[in-house]
Amino acid sequence: MTAYIIRRLLLMIPTLWAIITLNFFVIQLAPGGPVEQAMAQLQGIDNSAIDRMSGANQDDVADISASEESKGSEYRGSQGLDPAIIKEIEQRFGFDKPLHERYFMMLKNYVLFDFGDSFFKGSSVVDLVVDRMPVSISLGLWSTALIYLICIPLGVYKARHYAGRFDSTSTTVLIALSAIPGFLFAVMLVIVFAGGNYLDWFPLRGLTSDSWEEMSLWGKMLDYLWHITLPTIALTIGSLVGLTLLTKNSFLDEIGKQYVLTARAKGNSERRIMYHHVFRNAMLIIIAGFPATLIGILFTGSVLIEVIFSLEGLGLLGLEAALGRDYPVMFGTLYIFTFLGLVISLIGDLMYTVVDPRIDFEARG
Numbered sequence: 001m002t003a004y005i006i007r008r009l010l011l012m013i014p015t016l017w018a019i020i021t022l023n024f025f026v027i028q029l030a031p032g033g034p035v036e037q038a039m040a041q042l043q044g045i046d047n048s049a050i051d052r053m054s055g056a057n058q059d060d061v062a063d064i065s066a067s068e069e070s071k072g073s074e075y076r077g078s079q080g081l082d083p084a085i086i087k088e089i090e091q092r093f094g095f096d097k098p099l100h101e102r103y104f105m106m107l108k109n110y111v112l113f114d115f116g117d118s119f120f121k122g123s124s125v126v127d128l129v130v131d132r133m134p135v136s137i138s139l140g141l142w143s144t145a146l147i148y149l150i151c152i153p154l155g156v157y158k159a160r161h162y163a164g165r166f167d168s169t170s171t172t173v174l175i176a177l178s179a180i181p182g183f184l185f186a187v188m189l190v191i192v193f194a195g196g197n198y199l200d201w202f203p204l205r206g207l208t209s210d211s212w213e214e215m216s217l218w219g220k221m222l223d224y225l226w227h228i229t230l231p232t233i234a235l236t237i238g239s240l241v242g243l244t245l246l247t248k249n250s251f252l253d254e255i256g257k258q259y260v261l262t263a264r265a266k267g268n269s270e271r272r273i274m275y276h277h278v279f280r281n282a283m284l285i286i287i288a289g290f291p292a293t294l295i296g297i298l299f300t301g302s303v304l305i306e307v308i309f310s311l312e313g314l315g316l317l318g319l320e321a322a323l324g325r326d327y328p329v330m331f332g333t334l335y336i337f338t339f340l341g342l343v344i345s346l347i348g349d350l351m352y353t354v355v356d357p358r359i360d361f362e363a364r365g
Contacts, residue, residue, distance in 0.1 A: 001350075001353070005346070005350075008346050009346075012339070012342045012343075015338070015342060016335065016338055016339060016342075019334070019338050020106075020107070020110065020331065020334065020335055020338075021103075023330075023331065023334055024103055024106065024331065025103075027327065027330065027331075028099060030325075032325060033095075033325050033327075034095075034119045034120075034324075034325045034326065036325075038119075106331065115328060115331075115332035115335070115336075116328040116332070117328060118321075118326055118328055118329050119324075119325075119326045119327065119328060120324055120326055121326070121329070125328050125329055125332035128317060128329060129314065129317070129332070129333060129336055131312070132312055132313050132314045132316075132317045133314060134207070135207060135306070135311050135312055135314075136302060136313040136314040138207065138228055139228070139231055139232065139235060139297065139302045139305070139306075139311070140294055140297045140302070141294075142228060142232045143232050143235040143236050143239070143297045144290075144293055144294045144297055146232060146236045147236055147239050147240060147243055147293065148243070148290075150236075150240060150244075151240055151243035151247055152243075152247050152286065154170065154240075154244050154247075155243070155244045155245070155246070155247025155248040155250075155251065156247060156248075156251055156274060156275075156279075158170060158171070158244070158247075158248040159247070159248045159249075159251035159252050159274075160251075160270065160274060162248075162252060167248075170244075171241075171245070174240055174241035174244055174245075175241055177237050177238060177240065177241065178238050178239075178240070178241040178242075180237070180238060181238070182234055182235060182237070182238045182304065182305060183234075183304035183305065183308060185233075185234050185237055185238065186231070186234035186304070186305050186308045187308060189202075189230045189233060189234055190204060190230070190309075193230060194230060202226065202227075202229055202230050203226065204309065204310070205309060205310030205311075206227060206310060206311070207224060207227050207228060208220075208223055208224060208227060209223050209227070212224075230309065231302075231305050231306075231309045231311060234305050234308075234309075235297055235302060235305055239293070239297070243286070243289070243293070246285065246286060246289065247282070247286055250282040250283075250285050250286060251274070251278055251282045253282070254278045254281050254282045255274075255278060259277065260273060260277060260278060263277050284352060284359075287351050287352065288348065288352075290348050290351070291341070291344045291345040291347070291348040294344055295337075295340070295341045295344060302315045303315035303316060303318075303319050307319075314333065314337075317329065317333060318330070318333045318334075318337075321333065
Protein backbone atom coordinates (compact mmCIF):
# COMPACT_ATOMS: atom_id res chain seq x y z
CA MET A 1 0.00 0.00 0.00
CA THR A 2 2.86 2.39 0.76
CA ALA A 3 4.35 1.90 -2.70
CA TYR A 4 0.95 2.56 -4.29
CA ILE A 5 0.54 5.81 -2.33
CA ILE A 6 4.02 6.96 -3.34
CA ARG A 7 3.29 6.23 -7.01
CA ARG A 8 0.06 8.20 -6.86
CA LEU A 9 1.79 11.12 -5.17
CA LEU A 10 4.51 11.15 -7.82
CA LEU A 11 1.89 11.09 -10.58
CA MET A 12 0.44 14.29 -9.14
CA ILE A 13 3.55 16.21 -10.25
CA PRO A 14 3.13 15.77 -14.05
CA THR A 15 -0.65 16.18 -13.69
CA LEU A 16 -0.28 19.53 -11.93
CA TRP A 17 2.36 20.62 -14.43
CA ALA A 18 0.21 19.75 -17.44
CA ILE A 19 -2.89 21.54 -16.11
CA ILE A 20 -1.00 24.67 -15.07
CA THR A 21 0.96 24.82 -18.34
CA LEU A 22 -2.12 24.40 -20.54
CA ASN A 23 -4.08 27.04 -18.67
CA PHE A 24 -1.14 29.47 -18.55
CA PHE A 25 -0.73 29.59 -22.31
CA VAL A 26 -4.49 29.56 -23.01
CA ILE A 27 -5.05 32.49 -20.67
CA GLN A 28 -2.34 34.51 -22.43
CA LEU A 29 -4.53 34.45 -25.56
CA ALA A 30 -7.55 35.89 -23.77
CA PRO A 31 -8.21 39.59 -24.47
CA GLY A 32 -8.24 42.23 -21.76
CA GLY A 33 -5.32 41.19 -19.55
CA PRO A 34 -4.38 42.81 -16.22
CA VAL A 35 -2.33 45.54 -17.93
CA GLU A 36 -5.35 46.56 -19.99
CA GLN A 37 -7.51 46.42 -16.87
CA ALA A 38 -5.19 48.77 -14.98
CA MET A 39 -4.90 51.15 -17.95
CA ALA A 40 -8.67 51.21 -18.29
CA GLN A 41 -9.06 52.11 -14.61
CA LEU A 42 -6.79 55.08 -15.15
CA GLN A 43 -8.64 56.12 -18.30
CA GLY A 44 -12.17 55.45 -17.07
CA ILE A 45 -13.12 52.77 -19.61
CA ASP A 46 -15.50 49.99 -18.62
CA ASN A 47 -14.60 46.32 -18.90
CA SER A 48 -16.66 45.67 -22.03
CA ALA A 49 -14.65 48.28 -23.88
CA ILE A 50 -11.41 46.67 -22.69
CA ASP A 51 -12.33 43.33 -24.24
CA ARG A 52 -13.33 44.97 -27.51
CA MET A 53 -10.13 47.01 -27.68
CA SER A 54 -7.94 43.99 -26.95
CA GLY A 55 -9.16 42.24 -30.09
CA ALA A 56 -9.40 45.30 -32.35
CA ASN A 57 -7.03 46.95 -34.79
CA GLN A 58 -5.89 50.57 -34.51
CA ASP A 59 -8.77 52.03 -36.55
CA ASP A 60 -11.30 50.07 -34.50
CA VAL A 61 -9.67 51.25 -31.26
CA ALA A 62 -10.11 54.85 -32.35
CA ASP A 63 -13.79 54.24 -33.10
CA ILE A 64 -14.33 52.49 -29.76
CA SER A 65 -12.54 55.29 -27.89
CA ALA A 66 -14.73 57.88 -29.59
CA SER A 67 -17.79 55.87 -28.65
CA GLU A 68 -16.69 55.65 -25.03
CA GLU A 69 -15.90 59.37 -24.94
CA SER A 70 -19.40 60.19 -26.13
CA LYS A 71 -20.87 58.37 -23.10
CA GLY A 72 -19.66 60.96 -20.60
CA SER A 73 -17.06 63.53 -19.79
CA GLU A 74 -15.28 61.27 -17.27
CA TYR A 75 -13.59 59.26 -20.00
CA ARG A 76 -10.00 60.37 -20.51
CA GLY A 77 -8.87 57.78 -23.07
CA SER A 78 -8.48 60.37 -25.80
CA GLN A 79 -5.80 62.03 -23.71
CA GLY A 80 -3.73 58.84 -23.81
CA LEU A 81 -1.34 57.57 -21.16
CA ASP A 82 2.26 58.49 -20.71
CA PRO A 83 4.44 55.61 -22.05
CA ALA A 84 6.34 55.75 -18.77
CA ILE A 85 3.12 55.01 -16.89
CA ILE A 86 2.35 52.11 -19.21
CA LYS A 87 5.86 50.73 -18.68
CA GLU A 88 5.45 51.09 -14.93
CA ILE A 89 2.18 49.15 -15.07
CA GLU A 90 3.83 46.38 -17.09
CA GLN A 91 6.69 46.19 -14.59
CA ARG A 92 4.23 46.06 -11.69
CA PHE A 93 2.48 43.04 -13.17
CA GLY A 94 5.67 41.45 -14.51
CA PHE A 95 4.66 41.83 -18.14
CA ASP A 96 7.91 43.57 -19.01
CA LYS A 97 9.45 40.08 -19.16
CA PRO A 98 9.10 37.63 -22.08
CA LEU A 99 6.35 35.01 -21.95
CA HIS A 100 8.68 32.04 -21.47
CA GLU A 101 10.50 33.80 -18.63
CA ARG A 102 7.23 34.49 -16.81
CA TYR A 103 6.22 30.86 -17.31
CA PHE A 104 9.38 29.35 -15.83
CA MET A 105 9.35 31.88 -13.00
CA MET A 106 5.79 30.81 -12.15
CA LEU A 107 6.77 27.12 -12.15
CA LYS A 108 9.71 27.83 -9.88
CA ASN A 109 7.52 29.74 -7.43
CA TYR A 110 4.82 27.07 -7.45
CA VAL A 111 7.36 24.37 -6.60
CA LEU A 112 8.11 26.44 -3.49
CA PHE A 113 4.35 27.00 -2.92
CA ASP A 114 4.83 30.71 -3.52
CA PHE A 115 1.70 31.88 -5.35
CA GLY A 116 2.52 35.58 -5.30
CA ASP A 117 0.22 38.51 -4.59
CA SER A 118 -3.08 39.49 -6.13
CA PHE A 119 -2.85 42.21 -8.76
CA PHE A 120 -5.89 44.08 -7.52
CA LYS A 121 -6.86 42.89 -4.01
CA GLY A 122 -3.74 44.01 -2.15
CA SER A 123 -3.14 40.65 -0.49
CA SER A 124 -1.24 37.44 -1.12
CA VAL A 125 -3.00 34.58 -2.90
CA VAL A 126 -2.46 32.28 0.09
CA ASP A 127 -4.10 34.77 2.46
CA LEU A 128 -7.07 35.16 0.13
CA VAL A 129 -7.52 31.39 -0.17
CA VAL A 130 -7.19 30.89 3.60
CA ASP A 131 -9.77 33.62 4.24
CA ARG A 132 -12.26 32.11 1.78
CA MET A 133 -11.60 28.45 2.59
CA PRO A 134 -13.91 28.13 5.65
CA VAL A 135 -16.95 29.12 3.61
CA SER A 136 -16.28 26.63 0.82
CA ILE A 137 -15.35 23.84 3.22
CA SER A 138 -18.53 24.45 5.21
CA LEU A 139 -20.72 24.31 2.11
CA GLY A 140 -18.87 21.34 0.64
CA LEU A 141 -18.76 19.16 3.74
CA TRP A 142 -22.30 19.86 4.92
CA SER A 143 -23.79 19.38 1.46
CA THR A 144 -21.84 16.21 0.72
CA ALA A 145 -22.65 14.73 4.13
CA LEU A 146 -26.34 15.54 3.70
CA ILE A 147 -26.39 14.07 0.19
CA TYR A 148 -24.88 10.77 1.36
CA LEU A 149 -27.02 10.59 4.51
CA ILE A 150 -30.16 10.97 2.41
CA CYS A 151 -29.25 9.10 -0.76
CA ILE A 152 -27.74 5.90 0.63
CA PRO A 153 -30.67 4.91 2.93
CA LEU A 154 -33.15 6.06 0.30
CA GLY A 155 -31.40 4.08 -2.44
CA VAL A 156 -31.27 0.96 -0.29
CA TYR A 157 -34.97 1.28 0.56
CA LYS A 158 -35.83 1.74 -3.12
CA ALA A 159 -33.81 -1.38 -3.98
CA ARG A 160 -35.65 -3.41 -1.35
CA HIS A 161 -39.02 -2.18 -2.72
CA TYR A 162 -38.06 -2.21 -6.38
CA ALA A 163 -40.87 -1.46 -8.87
CA GLY A 164 -43.23 -0.62 -6.04
CA ARG A 165 -45.27 2.56 -5.65
CA PHE A 166 -42.72 4.20 -3.38
CA ASP A 167 -39.91 3.45 -5.84
CA SER A 168 -41.66 4.99 -8.83
CA THR A 169 -43.05 7.98 -6.92
CA SER A 170 -39.75 8.87 -5.26
CA THR A 171 -37.90 8.57 -8.58
CA THR A 172 -40.35 10.99 -10.20
CA VAL A 173 -39.94 13.48 -7.37
CA LEU A 174 -36.13 13.27 -7.45
CA ILE A 175 -35.98 13.76 -11.22
CA ALA A 176 -38.30 16.75 -10.93
CA LEU A 177 -36.07 18.29 -8.24
CA SER A 178 -32.93 17.69 -10.28
CA ALA A 179 -34.48 19.57 -13.20
CA ILE A 180 -34.53 22.78 -11.12
CA PRO A 181 -31.16 24.59 -11.33
CA GLY A 182 -29.49 25.04 -7.97
CA PHE A 183 -29.33 28.82 -8.23
CA LEU A 184 -33.05 29.01 -9.08
CA PHE A 185 -33.89 26.86 -6.09
CA ALA A 186 -31.70 29.16 -3.98
CA VAL A 187 -33.68 32.19 -5.19
CA MET A 188 -36.91 30.37 -4.32
CA LEU A 189 -35.60 29.68 -0.81
CA VAL A 190 -34.65 33.33 -0.38
CA ILE A 191 -38.07 34.51 -1.51
CA VAL A 192 -39.94 32.09 0.76
CA PHE A 193 -37.75 31.83 3.86
CA ALA A 194 -35.30 34.74 3.93
CA GLY A 195 -37.39 37.88 4.07
CA GLY A 196 -38.79 37.77 0.57
CA ASN A 197 -42.53 37.83 0.03
CA TYR A 198 -43.41 35.27 2.68
CA LEU A 199 -41.37 34.24 5.73
CA ASP A 200 -38.36 35.78 7.42
CA TRP A 201 -36.93 32.75 9.18
CA PHE A 202 -33.34 32.70 7.91
CA PRO A 203 -30.64 35.33 7.28
CA LEU A 204 -29.87 36.38 3.74
CA ARG A 205 -26.10 36.88 3.85
CA GLY A 206 -22.93 35.64 5.53
CA LEU A 207 -22.09 32.59 7.64
CA THR A 208 -22.39 34.32 11.02
CA SER A 209 -24.14 37.27 12.60
CA ASP A 210 -22.40 40.54 13.42
CA SER A 211 -22.56 39.73 17.16
CA TRP A 212 -21.12 36.22 16.68
CA GLU A 213 -17.95 36.94 18.69
CA GLU A 214 -20.04 37.92 21.72
CA MET A 215 -22.12 34.73 21.74
CA SER A 216 -21.61 31.67 23.89
CA LEU A 217 -20.28 28.46 22.33
CA TRP A 218 -23.78 27.04 22.02
CA GLY A 219 -25.03 30.32 20.60
CA LYS A 220 -22.23 30.36 18.00
CA MET A 221 -23.12 26.83 16.89
CA LEU A 222 -26.81 27.67 16.51
CA ASP A 223 -26.02 30.92 14.70
CA TYR A 224 -23.71 29.12 12.29
CA LEU A 225 -26.30 26.41 11.55
CA TRP A 226 -28.94 29.12 11.12
CA HIS A 227 -26.87 30.80 8.41
CA ILE A 228 -25.68 27.64 6.62
CA THR A 229 -29.11 25.98 6.35
CA LEU A 230 -30.47 27.59 3.16
CA PRO A 231 -27.21 27.45 1.14
CA THR A 232 -26.74 23.80 2.08
CA ILE A 233 -30.29 22.90 1.07
CA ALA A 234 -29.87 24.75 -2.23
CA LEU A 235 -26.68 22.81 -3.01
CA THR A 236 -28.11 19.47 -1.88
CA ILE A 237 -31.53 19.35 -3.47
CA GLY A 238 -30.42 18.99 -7.08
CA SER A 239 -27.73 16.40 -6.34
CA LEU A 240 -29.95 13.72 -4.78
CA VAL A 241 -31.14 11.89 -7.85
CA GLY A 242 -27.76 10.73 -9.16
CA LEU A 243 -26.44 9.13 -5.98
CA THR A 244 -29.83 7.71 -5.02
CA LEU A 245 -30.25 5.90 -8.33
CA LEU A 246 -26.62 4.80 -8.29
CA THR A 247 -27.12 3.29 -4.83
CA LYS A 248 -30.36 1.62 -5.87
CA ASN A 249 -28.90 0.09 -9.04
CA SER A 250 -25.73 -1.00 -7.27
CA PHE A 251 -27.73 -2.84 -4.61
CA LEU A 252 -30.06 -4.36 -7.22
CA ASP A 253 -27.04 -5.68 -9.11
CA GLU A 254 -25.67 -7.32 -5.96
CA ILE A 255 -29.03 -8.71 -4.84
CA GLY A 256 -29.22 -10.94 -7.90
CA LYS A 257 -25.88 -12.62 -7.27
CA GLN A 258 -25.36 -16.17 -6.05
CA TYR A 259 -24.05 -15.34 -2.58
CA VAL A 260 -27.30 -13.50 -1.78
CA LEU A 261 -29.35 -16.52 -2.82
CA THR A 262 -27.14 -18.69 -0.61
CA ALA A 263 -27.62 -16.32 2.35
CA ARG A 264 -31.39 -16.45 1.88
CA ALA A 265 -31.29 -20.25 1.70
CA LYS A 266 -29.53 -20.26 5.07
CA GLY A 267 -32.46 -18.39 6.61
CA ASN A 268 -30.90 -14.94 6.99
CA SER A 269 -33.34 -12.04 7.23
CA GLU A 270 -33.60 -9.56 4.34
CA ARG A 271 -32.28 -6.77 6.57
CA ARG A 272 -29.21 -8.80 7.53
CA ILE A 273 -28.60 -9.80 3.92
CA MET A 274 -28.90 -6.22 2.74
CA TYR A 275 -26.70 -4.54 5.35
CA HIS A 276 -24.29 -7.34 6.26
CA HIS A 277 -23.65 -9.12 2.96
CA VAL A 278 -24.69 -6.76 0.14
CA PHE A 279 -23.72 -3.41 1.66
CA ARG A 280 -19.95 -3.87 1.52
CA ASN A 281 -19.89 -4.90 -2.12
CA ALA A 282 -22.50 -2.41 -3.30
CA MET A 283 -20.81 0.54 -1.59
CA LEU A 284 -17.61 0.27 -3.64
CA ILE A 285 -19.01 2.04 -6.68
CA ILE A 286 -20.68 4.64 -4.44
CA ILE A 287 -17.41 5.45 -2.71
CA ALA A 288 -15.76 5.84 -6.10
CA GLY A 289 -17.99 8.84 -6.79
CA PHE A 290 -17.29 10.58 -3.48
CA PRO A 291 -14.27 12.66 -4.61
CA ALA A 292 -16.07 13.97 -7.67
CA THR A 293 -19.14 14.86 -5.61
CA LEU A 294 -17.14 16.72 -2.99
CA ILE A 295 -14.92 18.57 -5.46
CA GLY A 296 -17.90 19.50 -7.61
CA ILE A 297 -19.72 21.07 -4.67
CA LEU A 298 -16.62 22.52 -3.07
CA PHE A 299 -15.21 24.44 -6.01
CA THR A 300 -17.73 24.68 -8.85
CA GLY A 301 -21.29 24.06 -7.82
CA SER A 302 -21.26 26.70 -5.09
CA VAL A 303 -20.33 29.77 -7.18
CA LEU A 304 -23.86 31.02 -7.84
CA ILE A 305 -24.97 29.94 -4.36
CA GLU A 306 -22.20 32.06 -2.88
CA VAL A 307 -23.32 35.02 -4.98
CA ILE A 308 -26.99 34.67 -4.02
CA PHE A 309 -26.31 34.29 -0.29
CA SER A 310 -23.38 36.78 -0.24
CA LEU A 311 -20.86 34.17 0.91
CA GLU A 312 -17.18 34.93 0.36
CA GLY A 313 -16.00 31.49 -0.76
CA LEU A 314 -13.41 30.03 -3.13
CA GLY A 315 -15.84 29.69 -6.00
CA LEU A 316 -16.63 33.41 -5.91
CA LEU A 317 -12.94 34.22 -5.52
CA GLY A 318 -12.10 32.27 -8.68
CA LEU A 319 -14.94 33.91 -10.60
CA GLU A 320 -13.86 37.39 -9.54
CA ALA A 321 -10.26 36.62 -10.52
CA ALA A 322 -11.32 35.37 -13.96
CA LEU A 323 -13.50 38.41 -14.64
CA GLY A 324 -10.83 40.82 -13.37
CA ARG A 325 -7.92 39.02 -15.10
CA ASP A 326 -6.18 38.63 -11.73
CA TYR A 327 -3.66 36.07 -12.99
CA PRO A 328 -1.92 35.20 -9.67
CA VAL A 329 -5.29 34.42 -8.05
CA MET A 330 -6.50 32.52 -11.13
CA PHE A 331 -3.45 30.28 -11.40
CA GLY A 332 -2.96 29.99 -7.65
CA THR A 333 -6.52 28.85 -6.99
CA LEU A 334 -6.37 26.52 -10.00
CA TYR A 335 -3.19 24.93 -8.60
CA ILE A 336 -4.69 24.56 -5.12
CA PHE A 337 -8.02 23.21 -6.45
CA THR A 338 -6.24 20.66 -8.63
CA PHE A 339 -3.93 19.56 -5.86
CA LEU A 340 -6.81 19.13 -3.38
CA GLY A 341 -8.81 17.26 -6.02
CA LEU A 342 -5.98 14.80 -6.60
CA VAL A 343 -5.49 14.28 -2.86
CA ILE A 344 -9.21 13.69 -2.28
CA SER A 345 -9.26 11.28 -5.21
CA LEU A 346 -6.41 9.33 -3.61
CA ILE A 347 -8.28 9.24 -0.30
CA GLY A 348 -11.35 7.94 -2.14
CA ASP A 349 -9.29 5.10 -3.62
CA LEU A 350 -7.86 4.22 -0.23
CA MET A 351 -11.38 4.03 1.18
CA TYR A 352 -11.89 0.95 -1.01
CA THR A 353 -9.60 -1.00 1.30
CA VAL A 354 -11.55 0.22 4.34
CA VAL A 355 -14.86 -0.98 2.94
CA ASP A 356 -13.45 -4.19 1.48
CA PRO A 357 -10.07 -5.35 2.88
CA ARG A 358 -9.84 -7.93 0.07
CA ILE A 359 -8.90 -5.15 -2.35
CA ASP A 360 -5.12 -4.91 -2.72
CA PHE A 361 -3.71 -2.15 -4.91
CA GLU A 362 -0.21 -3.60 -4.57
CA ALA A 363 -1.36 -6.77 -6.29
CA ARG A 364 -2.34 -4.68 -9.33
CA GLY A 365 1.18 -3.31 -9.53
